[in-house]
Amino acid sequence: MAALLRSRRLLSTLASETELRFPAAAARRSGGAPAASSERRGVQWVFLGCPGVGKGTYASRLSSLLSVPHIATGDLVRDELASSGPLSHQLSEIVNQGKLVSDEIIINLLSKRLANGEAKGESGFLLDGFPRTIRQAEILEGVTDIDLVINLKLQENVLLEKCLGRRICSQCGGNFNIASINVKGENGKPDIVMAPLPPPEKCASKLITRADDTEEVVKERLRIYNFMSQPVEEFYRSRGKLLEFDLPGGIPESWPKLLQALNLDEHHEDEKMSIAA
Numbered sequence: 001m002a003a004l005l006r007s008r009r010l011l012s013t014l015a016s017e018t019e020l021r022f023p024a025a026a027a028r029r030s031g032g033a034p035a036a037s038s039e040r041r042g043v044q045w046v047f048l049g050c051p052g053v054g055k056g057t058y059a060s061r062l063s064s065l066l067s068v069p070h071i072a073t074g075d076l077v078r079d080e081l082a083s084s085g086p087l088s089h090q091l092s093e094i095v096n097q098g099k100l101v102s103d104e105i106i107i108n109l110l111s112k113r114l115a116n117g118e119a120k121g122e123s124g125f126l127l128d129g130f131p132r133t134i135r136q137a138e139i140l141e142g143v144t145d146i147d148l149v150i151n152l153k154l155q156e157n158v159l160l161e162k163c164l165g166r167r168i169c170s171q172c173g174g175n176f177n178i179a180s181i182n183v184k185g186e187n188g189k190p191d192i193v194m195a196p197l198p199p200p201e202k203c204a205s206k207l208i209t210r211a212d213d214t215e216e217v218v219k220e221r222l223r224i225y226n227f228m229s230q231p232v233e234e235f236y237r238s239r240g241k242l243l244e245f246d247l248p249g250g251i252p253e254s255w256p257k258l259l260q261a262l263n264l265d266e267h268h269e270d271e272k273m274s275i276a277a
């Protein structure tokens with residue numbers, strides 16, 4: 001009981017400073033021990049990586065596989081933009097210049113998303129696009145336990161091509177990519193070949209491009225990632241939580257290797273069996 005009270009006090013102190021609230025099961029106890037082990041709750045993983053690396057693609061696949069919600073702060077920002085709420089004008093200026101939204105706004109959006117999930121009984125999460133600054137990482141560290149941080153990596157010229165090739169179906173929200181990538185590997189690494197990910201016929205005439213996926217804005221986002229978000233990699237590396245993953249190519253090559261790196265190969269076998277059945 002005392003631990004619970006201490007935990008509530010810690011959370012409310014942080015909450016008043018940051019407004020970030022985590023579901024009770026995910027909240028960190030004041031003594032530093034996890035409130036619930038990852039065996040009893042869903043996994044609590046973070047995806048790091050430059051714009052265009054594929055955080056959304058792999059987080060969404062793992063979300064289905066592990067039955068934990070995929071929470072992408074970029075999607076929360078885009079939902080807010082589309083809602084034409086009080087923040088939307090301010091947000092569109094920031095996002096369309098490739099800049100980061102303030103920690104306060106992003107934490108507010110994330111808190112609301114977590115509260116909605118808690119009401120629906122969600123457990124665990126795959127965070128994509130958060131934390132993106134050291135301050136966000138420190139706030140997160142203060143309120144919950146992160147089990148693992150997956151750092152997806154690709155060379156920069158591939159990232160630019162991938163962002164410029166991204167397309168979204170305006171009706172179903174599906175993500176596709178029209179870029180056909182074939183570039184020489186840097187620093188003795190193998191060449192990178194990625195086939196396009198074309199939309200199905202029903203989406204082909206409804207494709208849109210994100211307003212922030214222009215060459216100028218992507219370059220600015222990459223610059224800001226290197227400056228603001230790369231230190232977050234070191235934050236987790238020094239805590240022994242960072243799993244570095246160099247993407248070897250497109251989804252067909254990378255997905256099985258990622259599952260192997262995560263010791264989830266047996267899920268892949270189950271997946272193949274259910275497709276074959």
Ligand SMILES: Nc1ncnc2c1ncn2[C@@H]1O[C@H](COP(=O)(O)OP(=O)(O)O)[C@@H](O)[C@H]1O
Pocket residue numbers: 050051052073074075077094095098099100101102103106128129130131132133136212221
């Ligand atoms: N954690 C965050 N902190 C600040 N801004 C964020 C955060 N997450 C998303 N954003 C804003 O939303 C935009 C889109 O995010 P996202 O879809 O994750 O883009 P990217 O493709 O660059 O990874 C970012 O460029 C930024 O303006």
